[in-house]
Amino acid sequence: MTAQPTPKNSLPIKIVTERNFIDWLQSQQMSLAFTIYQSSRLMLLGANSQGQMSVFDW
Structure with a gap:
C-alpha cells in the first residue's frame, strides 16, 4: 500500500x-x-473494518 502524500510532503511512502x-x-x-x-x-497504521490496511499520514 502507498500512503497518500500530504501537501508538505510530496513523496509517497510505500x-x-x-x-x-x-x-x-x-x-x-x-x-x-x-x-x-x-x-x-x-x-x-491499522486495519479497517474490511480487513485492509489503513494508513493516515500527517
Whole structure:
C-alpha cells in the first residue's frame, strides 16, 4: 500500500508488510503510530473494518 502524500510532503511512502500482519493487528486490537522525523511525518497504521490496511499520514 502507498500512503497518500500530504501537501508538505510530496513523496509517497510505500508500506510493505508480511501477509499475516493485518490479521495480527486485528487479533491484537491495535494500531501503530510512528514518526519519520526527517520529513516531519506522523504515520498511523491499522486495519479497517474490511480487513485492509489503513494508513493516515500527517
